[in-house]
Amino acid sequence: MEKIVNGKAFVLGNNIDTDQIIPAEHLVYSLSDPEESKMYGKYALSSVPMEKSGLPNGGIKYIAADKFETEFSIIIGGANFGCGSSREHAPFALQKAGTKVVVAESYARIFFRNAVDGGFVIPYESVEKLNDKIKTGDEIKIDLEKNVLENLTMNEEYKLKPLGDILPILEAGNLFEYARQTDMIA
């Protein structure tokens, strides 16, 4: 696992549900075929209403037209990120799109588990509300050892909640690697 993640912020509101992250009509693509699975990146966050896509002003697509990957590798969300369905396609789509870290006030249980157990994105919880302090496009640096988020554009620093119990799974890569390292499975 990287110790430092640098990237541009993409800011979203509360209750970003899995239908907004990856609309159900796209769940038909293979997750393992390298060409087909690119479609998950292409449609990541495609159902977020345009006026709420890329706050504070909105109107910014997470994935530019004709692209499969984003220029914003750090998502700053609000409360209850990833609520809704159990589709693992949601954190997978973010990973395919090039998301490295999501920072939100809170997460829905299944999204959080999927992000960690599948090793798709790092789901950090912020100590304070950040989606009204950071703007889409701001340059962000996250220190995973110190649990600190730095807004390089605004020269501001915020604490993140330590990853705690899930850190060993993230460091191992996913739940299976963790289970192998701890001799739970062969």
Next chain:
Amino acid sequence: MKMTITEKILAKSAGKTFVEPGQNIWLNVDVLMTHDVCGPPTIEIWKREFGEAAKIWDKNKLVIFPDHYIFTKNPQANRNVSLLREFANEYGIENYYDVGTDRYKGVCHLALAEEGYNLPGTVLFGTDSHTCTSGAFGMFSTGVGNTDAAFILGTGKIWEKVPESMKFIFEGELPPYLMAKDLILRILGDITTDGATYRALEFDGEGVFSLPMTERMTLTNMAIEAGGMNGIIAADVITEAYVKERTDKEYEIFHSDADAKYHSIRKYKTPELEPVVAKPHSPDNVSTVRSVAGTKLTKCYIGSCTGGKLSDFQAAAKILFGNQVKTSTFIVPASTEVQRALDEETISGISLKDIFEKAGCIIAESSCAACLGGPMDTIGRAQDNEVVISTTNRNFPGRMGSRKSEVYLASPLTVAASAIKGVITDPREFL
């Protein structure tokens, strides 16, 4: 002992005498359920991680219901069903319910109940967020993603954090114009879509225990809409009668201790509640039907694991009997058993199917259908800027198809009354 019903079942599954909220424990899973959307990727991960020698921990405990994208020409969706079929053949999965055969059941959460997989005191995981539905049978059930499901498929085990429990007591029986949907929407309005994140929702009181199993399932079904890990209702004589009719498998009934600890307890006087809707675009955006009465509709939808059970259609038929719908209205039975029952169940000698057809409704085949939008050719899918009233469970932007559409969630009684008027209508006008 001081344990809730959820804690007792989790303790038993983990081989412990006592567990408490916040504890991370490894559970022994009794049933793993999957379907056509999450089954193929789950199988892929299982093969990738366990290699050529990948073994299913217990074939009899794996249940597969294709149900999401069934009646579509979408080639990738059909490929997913083929992948399940090949897997079931290769590994000899007896609990596979194939499309196009008389074993096809329809929506997994209702099919689990009908086929006798829901057993009090057991632990069920499924690759679907509405797996919490099974909790109506006094069991622990919850949704997981593909990776967790693949881990269960190979080991029969999974970690879980013991949830805190929230108790919801409905005192007094439901008046004839209320349904379980009104009760759970009321809860969502009160606690919001993250009001129960990582927690158990335990339902109690005369209002709950006077309901048939299918109505109880509406309550537990939408526990996830509050962010809940599981919804649960202790088993009683009604539960036992339903289970015994469908299976002779053993089960164990648990109850919460009188001195069990809860995160919170909410009491409702059921007869004082009103029919409600969740307005666009969130299940917790709840108002009385009265306050939005007259809102013009372009589509009415009665279906899904939440609102496509026999009791849902009996309620709708009571209102639609002898009336004509003004707005295009879709009837989508959740399971093939319900579909057959529409022919057999009658009101004043007329079958529910005839009542719906004479009222001008469109009756579709059993599947998840437009509840979650689905491929473009899915029946009942929301188009453009439609305004839909639906008995389903979610109304997030784009959930039923078009991102521009607006969806109101309501009980089958409210949807039926609204279908007749073409505008949102309080069912009390027809009762």
